[in-house]
Structures are given as structure tokens and as C-alpha cells.
Amino acid sequence: MNNEYNNEYRFNIEEVEGTDKTSESYTGFSTDDMKPKKKHTALKAMAGIMALALVSFGSIEAYRAVEPSLTKGALTGIIAESDTTSAGSSIKADSMNIFATKPAGGTAMETEDIVDKLLPSVVGIESKFIVETSTGNSGGYFFGFDSIFGGSDPFSGGNSGSPQVEEVPATGTGVVITDDGYIVTNAHVIYDTEYSVGEATSVSVILSDDTKYDAEVVGYDVECDLAVLKIDAKDLTPAEFGDSDSLRLGESVVAIGNPLGFDLKNTVTxxxxxGLNRNISINDKTMTLIQTDAAINSGNSGGPLINKYGQVIGINSSKMSNSYSMNEASIEGIGFAIPSNIVSKVVDDIVELGYVEKPQLGISCRPVTEDIAEMYNMPVGVYVIEANEGGAAEKAGLKKGDIITAIDGTTVKTPDELTNEKNKHNPGDVVEITFVRNGEEQSVKLTLGKSEPKAQKTEEAEETEESERDERAEKFERIERPDRTDRSATID
Known part of the structure; x- marks a missing residue:
């Protein structure tokens, strides 16, 4: 056994204060497009201001600038596991596997042939949210205009100073996965966590032939950033999904989406x-993603990343903006997509189970950073705040105060790294956990548990939620809004 550390730490980690070094994982930004309602054929003329809005706050999962919350603060409480899935309806698929990936291969296709093959499977998605802005915000969803213009949104008509209710549309992209109307997109296109708005009040799907359908949310998982929608349509063209594990660095790819809304519908890049297996932190959740230099912009969320065989090998989800750079250096061509093999499992779970089945350790934890470890003679790793009663960790003998340093021999230094390694396994798998207790390194075999579905809402809770939505909608209908359409520029 390793007795490198003192048998008794100088302090309990919950009493220690310190600062962490920036995480080695990157911080990405959601790519949906959220802005005040306007004519379908118009884009804002003030491109520079719009770019700033998008980089800083212009989407449902708002673009985040680099700030202390992104550097994984040493003593920020982190819950390693949580239920992040919600079932939106009782729709069930006819079979266990709603779609499956196919081996990559065949004859490489010309780009224009790839586009011809995929366009019928790519859809536009419009979600509508009822948002009550705080006092002092003038009613538009232009957070930040206060600082730019010295007081208010220049398009608001001067109603600053009182709470306003806005119907806020967000646009994104989706991919048809079955001929009878199942569609996959990003969770952040239809569900807002950044401003606690929650699920969209309505979701519409626009097919490649411009036919518009009301969509039902089958379910979504915010941690995986995937959602499944269902429309009442037949004889659609489902996309063919390829094996993302077979991707190689340098392989050519194509992206299709709706950047900045539907004015630029079906843009091909x-x-x-x-890059492969990039660990990217997006809104405090770390995902393992495909990196691409194909242009991915606001509104591309949920669209396909396609290989040279015309197979979808990823769902575009995020990009890196200039705000990531500490020295304001320009950042171009760094976008990310969720691998198709992950998409396949998540979609099947959402449709069949109503939630995404994930392996569980059953702990609450915090990071022991290098600064803390050096200062208090602790090992770098993941400090167990609590082993949940009846959970996998408690059953294996882990307890409060243990510091996990590895899982199956792979070193873990943060809760994100621990979660990533855990998620490479399935519920019921046995893993070896290496940890330090009172200065002594130990290991234990642990059988991973599995996530459980959220408790169903009571009828009373459903009625209360519906009543609150109706109240917000009624407020919205009573508001007198100035005509903003003459302050936009049209695209010729």
C-alpha cells in the first residue's frame, strides 16, 4: 500500500479554500438561435452587434465568456450524477432499436451527391418560449444592450423599467430517423436550462419541402444534449447513420443546417x-465529441455531420467562440458534434424507456486540485462528499472522505473525468476503483448501478404547470409591442 500521504489530512476538504487551475477540457457554446420574433425573411443589419450578442448571450444555452465558473473552482460543490432525462409523452416505438448505425464504407461520394441524399432528411425546428424578463430589461431578448447603448434595447420602443413578457422563438436543425416521423435534434433547441425557462411551449418542424408540422416532444436528455421529436407524417426519408467509431483524423465531412434561422435554410459547409474524443465542457456538463472545421453556427444545432459515404456520423451541437480566448485571439473553425454511436443509444433509450439509462456510482463529490493537494498534502483526485445510501459506492465500501484517483487504472483528477470514465461502461459492469483513505492507497471492485426514471408528475402538478404557462401566455397577449420589422435589413 502507498503511504505517501499523511495518515491524517490537515483539514477536511469541505473546510479548505483555494483556487483551481483551468481545466484541460475546453468550454464550448451552444449553437441554437434565440432572438425576438420578426419577419421570416429578415436579418438584423447590425452584424457587429449581433455577433457580440451571439458570443455572449444570444441563445437558449447562452454563449459563455471565460469566467471563474468555467475554471472548475476547487471547492465548487459538484454532484457527479443526476437524472437529466425527461419523457415528454407516452409515444413508444414499434421496435427496440428505432435506428441503428451501419458500418462505414462503400464508394466515396461527391459532395453534391451527399447533399442530394441528405437534404430530404434534414428539417428545420422552431421552438417558442414564454419568457418574463427582469425589471429594467426592455422586453427584447437582447441581454447586454444595457451596457452597449447605455440603458435599453434600441428596438424596444422605450418601455424600460418594468417586467416584460416575451414570446421568444429559437431555431435549430433536426434529422429524420424514421419514415413515420421520429426526429432527433439537440435538447437545448427545445429546452432551456440557462435561464430556467424550461421546455418550449410549442415546437414546430419544417420539412425540406417547406411543409410545417406541430411536433410532440417524445423526450430529451440535457446532459447528452439530445432530444427526440415526433410529427404526424408518413413516408419521410430517414437519414442513414454510420459508425462514428470508425472515423479517422483528416476524413472529409459535410454539415447541413439553418444558421441564423431559416433565411439561410439548408446551408452546406x-x-x-x-479531432476525436474531445472532452468538451458545455454549461457545466462534459461531453466526448467529434471536432470539425466545417462551419457550425447559431441555428445549426441538431443538424447532421456527414461522412464521405453519405452517412450521418454526428449531430452538430456546439462551437468555440472568440470569448474562449483569454487574449481575445480570433477563433475560427472549431466546431463539435455528438458521435452517432452515442446518438443511437440515447435515442433508443429515450423512446423505449423514457429516459437514458446510465451507469451510476452513487456519490456526491468535489475535486481535489493540484493547488489544494500541494497545500494540504492530499492526493489529486475526486473527494467523496457522500456515498448515497444503497448506491453502488456505498455497497462497495466507499465512504465520505475517500479520494478517488483512478477507475480501471485510468487516472481521474476531476468529477468530469470520473464521469467520463464511468460512462464508458454499462450498468452492471464491474470496475476497479482506486482511492486514498487516511493517506493509504486502496482499491475495491464496484458494480455500477443504473439510473432510474424521474418520478412522474402528479395530476395536480401538471395542472399547476399548465396554469402557469397559460398565465404567461395571457400576459404576453396583453402587451402592446412596437413594430420592429422596419428596423431589419432583408437579404436580396
């Missing part, structure tokens, strides 16, 4: 696979 191309590039290559720039």
Missing part, C-alpha cells in the same frame, strides 16, 4: 474531422 464542408471540412474534415479535426
Amino acid at each position: 464542408g471540412g474534415m474531422v479535426s
